[in-house]
Amino acid sequence: MAGEYITLENPLTYPGYGSNGSENGKHRPAQRFSNSYLILLIFLVGSLLIILYAYWDVMMITAVSMPLAKRLDSNDTRLMDGTLAEKLYREVRILCWVLTTPKYHKTRAVHVMRTWGKRCNKIYFMTSERDDELPTVVLTKPDTYEFLWGKTKEAFTYIHDQMRDEADWFIKADDDTYVFLENLRYMLYPYSPEIPIYFGFNYKMIGNGHHKNESYMSGGSGYVLSREALRIFAEGHNDTTKCRQEDDRSEDLEMGKCLVNLGVKAGDSRDEQLRNRFYPIAPFGALLSGNVGMDFWLYKYAYYNARSCMDCLSEYPVAFHYVNSKQLYVYDYFNYQFQLAGRQQVPERLPKKIREEDLVIPESDNTIS
Secondary structure, three states: OOOOOOOOOOHHHOOOOOOOOOEOOEOOOOOOOOHHHHHHHHHHHHHHHHHHHHHHHHHHHHHHHHHHHOOOOOOOOEOOOOOHHHHHHHHOOEEEEEEOOHHHHHHHHHHHHHOHHHHOOEEEEEEOOOOOOOOEEEOOOOOOHHHHHHHHHHHHHHHHHHHHHHOOEEEEEEOOOEEOHHHHHHHHOOEOOOOOEEEOOEEEOOOOOOOOOOEEEOOOOOEEEEHHHHHHHHHHOOOOOOOOOOOOOOHHHHHHHHHHHOOOEEOOOOOOOOOEOEEOOOOHHHHOHHHOOOOOHHHHHEOOOOOOOOOOEOOOOOEEOOOOHHHHHHHHHHHHOOOOOOOOOOOOEOOOOEOHHHOOOOOOOOOOO
């Protein structure tokens, strides 16, 4: 209706209306905020949002960076910098080299590469032919068991000449060995790579001209040389008075003789409970005593008392021998994927550093002969 205005049903109940709030019954427009008030309100809300976002961003950055910024306290060996495995990967660099042959490239070596080998800081396969699937180093020595000593000398010399700056420790393993790199780094952590020492499963030293309490390391479960031990070997193995110059004979025994003659210490790799971490056969050989008698070759040649029982292997094993390619994946699954519901996590602590002058290597305690 033209000229008419809508009025409230009861204008007296609303402020701004009534006798003082209307003119001739007409609706007076509501009072609005001024532009300055509106701008101020927008500014305050925007500032609050910016402050809240900045606070959230700083907290997120701090949460992410805190683990990386923390370091180990001098009186506390608990891990503060990421996981223990990550810390050890950075601080205990290990170069792995695997002794293999072309006929085992596809049936053994590639499976090593796909399982434990990928956890080495560096890995190379010493063989007589190149392989596109493997980081190979081609050796000149014949591919026969009789020349393993010659291949080992050539391999370690090549690594020293070409790769000695790539790692702190250098482990030799066979293509049917399984190595737990995290446990190896944990074992090596207390020792400086500048100490002339090497580790593995200790055998009694045999042959004339050696003391009763000298040992060498099993080639099957692998042995690891410090950077200084590698240097001493590479520079001294051509000494005819200390090392065998011919390429035949047992590789691990000749390596042991050569290193002891050059002044490299044969370390004790057992844990604090004197349980083995390197083992030259599969785990069941150490866990089940009913399989063999006391005349078993391992019991005779072990430098330290070798026992078979369910508590005779370290909880942090390093290496086993005679592990076929299928078992490599089983070991990988049960150690890197398998989870046990409700299992309590073990607190991770690093062992204390050992100075060379404080290093004590126990004498043999194996009386079986």
